[in-house]
Amino acid sequence: MTLTNHSVLETLHEIKAPGRPHSLVEAGAIRDLEIDGGTVRLVLAVEVADPSDIERLRATVEGALQGMDEVAEVELRIQPMMPMAAAPRPPAPEPETWADRIPGVRRVVAVASGKGGVGKSTVAANLAHALALAGHSVGLLDADIYGPSQQLMMGATDDPMGDEDGKIYPVEAPGGVKVMSFGFLVDVDQPVIWRGPMLQKALEQFFGDVHWGELDYLIVDLPPGTGDVALTLCQNVPLAGVVIVTTPQDVALIDARKGLNMFRKLEARVLGIVENMAGFCCPACGHVEHVFGSGGGARTAEALGVPLLGSVPLDPEVVVGGDSGSPVVLARPESASARAFAEIAERVAAAT
Numbered sequence: 001m002t003l004t005n006h007s008v009l010e011t012l013h014e015i016k017a018p019g020r021p022h023s024l025v026e027a028g029a030i031r032d033l034e035i036d037g038g039t040v041r042l043v044l045a046v047e048v049a050d051p052s053d054i055e056r057l058r059a060t061v062e063g064a065l066q067g068m069d070e071v072a073e074v075e076l077r078i079q080p081m082m083p084m085a086a087a088p089r090p091p092a093p094e095p096e097t098w099a100d101r102i103p104g105v106r107r108v109v110a111v112a113s114g115k116g117g118v119g120k121s122t123v124a125a126n127l128a129h130a131l132a133l134a135g136h137s138v139g140l141l142d143a144d145i146y147g148p149s150q151q152l153m154m155g156a157t158d159d160p161m162g163d164e165d166g167k168i169y170p171v172e173a174p175g176g177v178k179v180m181s182f183g184f185l186v187d188v189d190q191p192v193i194w195r196g197p198m199l200q201k202a203l204e205q206f207f208g209d210v211h212w213g214e215l216d217y218l219i220v221d222l223p224p225g226t227g228d229v230a231l232t233l234c235q236n237v238p239l240a241g242v243v244i245v246t247t248p249q250d251v252a253l254i255d256a257r258k259g260l261n262m263f264r265k266l267e268a269r270v271l272g273i274v275e276n277m278a279g280f281c282c283p284a285c286g287h288v289e290h291v292f293g294s295g296g297g298a299r300t301a302e303a304l305g306v307p308l309l310g311s312v313p314l315d316p317e318v319v320v321g322g323d324s325g326s327p328v329v330l331a332r333p334e335s336a337s338a339r340a341f342a343e344i345a346e347r348v349a350a351a352t
């Protein structure tokens with residue numbers, strides 16, 4: 001077996017963060033993870049009550065990683081942080097916005113598109129996994145009221161659990177991303193007509209009643225177009241940014257522009273566009289053939305006046321990954337599409 005971020009994260013998943021019930025991965029302690037042959041370079045940011053915690057943690061982590069067959073060397077840096085309890089904090093005001101109710105969620109990033117079927121959910125699922133593989137703690141909220149698809153795409157087949165306080169626990173998908181979806185609330189085979197207040201209430205629940213825990217990123221998969229969900233979200237949650245997904249055809253540009261203008265009007269920060277299904281990735285050799293010519297994504301981004309976060313080829317593996325609950329970033333990390341998603345995640349992380 002070769003050494004991957006995924007296998008290292010699995011090992012780190014077994015180790016508890018000092019003084020916490022969560023693992024290092026869940027507590028968002030992994031700040032940097034790099035694999036170079038048999039060498040693992042890792043930066044951990046942890047809250048420590050006692051300096052001896054650092055040495056204890058160092059010994060545990062180094063021991064666990066050295067125990068992996070493929071690991072030859074471990075370069076570990078531990079950044080101690082002041083425990084939350086000790087850090088001076090202003091008195092907590094009464095919760096007013098939805099965001100106040102998810103204090104552990106550091107950034108909310110929405111994935112949107114001007115029209116349906118361009119691969120928004122695919123991008124959201126792979127972006128979530130790519131961020132998780134880069135060491136972030138990540139949640140994915142499927143807010144597509146018309147056609148929730150993330151349970152299937154993320155392989156999150158269990159039902160979410162609740163507790164006696166009315167909190168709902170998101171389902172942890174293979175790979176560690178926490179998933180919550182409208183699909184858990186409704187029968188996905190039945191049409192549901194959401195009216196304004198009902199929709200508002202259901203969306204609010206996802207922020208108020210779901211126990212997301214500590215997350216570096218909450219990725220929100222929006223329904224297509226410029227509807228109520230995007231509006232309600234922008235009005236109630238400060239977004240770290242919006243990713244707009246589009247396809248290479250010129251007609252898609254019109255829809256992308258429409259979506260973009262809506263978010264601009266709502267004063268949400270658009271991080272850039274993802275050009276999806278750009279060029280065909282040959283299943284036999286992995287070569288990407290630019291059927292529509294290359295550079296379209298960059299031109300589209302320029303025409304829209306936003307950065308190009310990346311171009312993902314049309315790749316049968318992406319479909320297989322989505323249908324099997326194991327997105328291509330996890331299932332085929334070496335493929336051209338997975339690499340494109342990893343790059344998109346890097347740009348999103350750098351911009352937020």
Ligand SMILES: Nc1ncnc2c1ncn2[C@@H]1O[C@H](COP(=O)(O)OP(=O)(O)OP(=O)(O)O)[C@@H](O)[C@H]1O
Binds near residue numbers: 115144223316
């Ligand atoms: N890069 C890609 N290569 C090949 N197929 C893709 C790619 N991206 C998405 N698809 C496929 O296209 C279909 C639509 O993708 P997806 O469901 O992600 O789109 P969407 O924009 O979320 O759709 P909707 O608007 O219905 O929510 C899926 O079958 C998916 O597997």
Ligand SMILES: [Mg+2]
Binds near residue numbers: 120122144147149
């Ligand atoms: Mg979708």
